[in-house]
Amino acid sequence: MQFDDIIDRSSTYAFKWEKYKQRDILPMWVADSEFASPEPIIQALSQRVEHGLFGYTLPAHYAPANQAVKRWLSVKHDWDIKEEWIVWTPGVVPAFNVACKAYCSPGDTVLIQTPNYPPLRAAPALHNLNRVEIDTLEVEGRWTLNYAQLESAAKDPKCKLLILCNPMNPVGSVLNEQEMQKVAQICAQHDVKLCSDEIHCDLILDVTKKHLPAGNIAGLEQNSITLMAASKTFNIAGLGTSFAIIPNKALRTKFQAGMQGMVPWANIMGLVATEVAFTQCDEWHQQLLDYLRENLAFIQQQVDTIDGLRLLNVEATFLAWIDASGLGVDDPQQYFESKGVGPSPGIDFGDKNFVRINFACPKSMLEEAFKRFKA
Numbered sequence: 001m002q003f004d005d006i007i008d009r010s011s012t013y014a015f016k017w018e019k020y021k022q023r024d025i026l027p028m029w030v031a032d033s034e035f036a037s038p039e040p041i042i043q044a045l046s047q048r049v050e051h052g053l054f055g056y057t058l059p060a061h062y063a064p065a066n067q068a069v070k071r072w073l074s075v076k077h078d079w080d081i082k083e084e085w086i087v088w089t090p091g092v093v094p095a096f097n098v099a100c101k102a103y104c105s106p107g108d109t110v111l112i113q114t115p116n117y118p119p120l121r122a123a124p125a126l127h128n129l130n131r132v133e134i135d136t137l138e139v140e141g142r143w144t145l146n147y148a149q150l151e152s153a154a155k156d157p158k159c160k161l162l163i164l165c166n167p168m169n170p171v172g173s174v175l176n177e178q179e180m181q182k183v184a185q186i187c188a189q190h191d192v193k194l195c196s197d198e199i200h201c202d203l204i205l206d207v208t209k210k211h212l213p214a215g216n217i218a219g220l221e222q223n224s225i226t227l228m229a230a231s232k233t234f235n236i237a238g239l240g241t242s243f244a245i246i247p248n249k250a251l252r253t254k255f256q257a258g259m260q261g262m263v264p265w266a267n268i269m270g271l272v273a274t275e276v277a278f279t280q281c282d283e284w285h286q287q288l289l290d291y292l293r294e295n296l297a298f299i300q301q302q303v304d305t306i307d308g309l310r311l312l313n314v315e316a317t318f319l320a321w322i323d324a325s326g327l328g329v330d331d332p333q334q335y336f337e338s339k340g341v342g343p344s345p346g347i348d349f350g351d352k353n354f355v356r357i358n359f360a361c362p363k364s365m366l367e368e369a370f371k372r373f374k375a
């Protein structure tokens with residue numbers, strides 16, 4: 001089983017492994033995986049390298065990559081897009097920052113759910129915008145948004161943009177149809193644009209759930225920017241390539257204007273990898289999901305045996321948002337590290353009582369992590 005392989009990343013300057021380089025702490029933080037990319041991606045990249053010329057490639061000219069995105073969204077997400085709706089970006093982080101710049105003026109307000117991915121929380125302030133936080137609530141065993149709070153915050157005429165993270169990082173929920181319709185209704189009623197970060201959308205682990213892209217929801221098609229990438233799923237995040245789907249022409253033009261002079265074209269290697277990920281790796285993707293489901297079941301079972309830890313159903317992502325408040329320690333992150341396990345600190349996402357464990361790793365690494373924690 002390829003996902004069981006332990007691959008030494010210590011000589012590659014991997015961000016995740018550099019942090020604890022001199023310490024005996026298992027890195028389970030940054031959201032990339034410990035899995036090698038699928039063989040067809042590696043081969044296509046090698047072939048591109050063999051060619052030997054790495055000059056400019058305008059992503060819009062690279063038809064196979066655009067067709068691959070169209071194919072993937074249709075087959076995996078029942079969303080039929082036009083290729084002209086695609087705007088390639090060198091990462092999702094620059095893309096939601098472009099949205100802040102393109103659709104807001106200094107002093108406006110952006111709504112962001114909490115807890116959330118740190119660069120998302122940071123984005124409004126980088127553009128002199130106010131951030132209003134929308135709480136995440138525990139309802140019937142799963143995390144969801146506080147829709148009443150969302151509605152009341154959206155009423156403020158200064159509020160121009162909602163940046164959603166769906167599937168939700170770090171809490172792992174994926175919004176259902178009713179929830180997406182509620183978001184659509186709130187945005188339409190109060191003239192708020194939706195920028196939806198869906199980078200984790202191909203990692204649905206709960207087989208009873210389905211990802212619903214924002215731009216494919218009635219009422220949102222003309223009012224949304226949907227951000228996606230093959231990066232998390234196929235472990236190609238270092239290739240700096242993602243895309244926005246913007247069906248509305250005026251919104252798309254504004255977004256492209258916001259990129260000008262600041263945001264480079266997506267990387268040629270990332271385009272090659274995305275093309276292959278979205279056309280030749282369906283089976284690998286299915287195997288990945290099966291493997292992650294097993295890892296998640298293992299974590300859930302382990303957490304249930306440890307007094308002081310708690311984990312709600314993870315519907316999507318390879319991230320477990322673990323409530324450590326029951327441990328009765330001041331600093332859960334430090335406590336985990338003292339046990340030789342290095343999660344992401346909950347404080348960075350907005351809640352110091354939690355830690356986030358990345359479980360996209362060989363099962364043996366997870367077993368080792370829990371063995372250390374329980375020792």
Ligand SMILES: Cc1ncc(COP(=O)(O)O)c(C=O)c1O
Pocket residue numbers: 031090091092093094117165169197199229231237241242
């Ligand atoms: C919700 C979310 N958005 C964006 C990113 C990073 O996107 P990129 O590397 O494409 O800028 C991450 C990475 O962890 C993420 O979890």
